[in-house]
Amino acid sequence: MLFRKKIEPACGYCQFGTKLEEDLILCTKKGLRNPDDKCWRFQYDPCKRIPRKAKALDFSQYEERDFSL
Numbered sequence: 001m002l003f004r005k006k007i008e009p010a011c012g013y014c015q016f017g018t019k020l021e022e023d024l025i026l027c028t029k030k031g032l033r034n035p036d037d038k039c040w041r042f043q044y045d046p047c048k049r050i051p052r053k054a055k056a057l058d059f060s061q062y063e064e065r066d067f068s069l
Contacts, residue, residue, distance in 0.1 A: 009038035013049040016041060 011017045012035030017025040025033045029041045 007044045009042035011035055011037045011039075011042075013045055014041075015043040015045040017048070019048075 007013075011025045011027055011030075011033040012019075014025075014027070016028045016030075017033065018028075019035075020026050020032075023034065025035050025037075027033050027039075030039055
């Protein structure tokens, strides 16, 4: 969930981190960090978090008549 109460800390979606490259975060408090690093200054920024993609639905168990009126 994007706005749940207990978020695992990670520099990739911290308020103090700025994404430089795919695997590099510039933290205003700690300097260069990996996106999975964490520290005690972590503050969650929901705008930086990219949620996982939903699984593709499998419609193979249905027939054509299931979708008609």
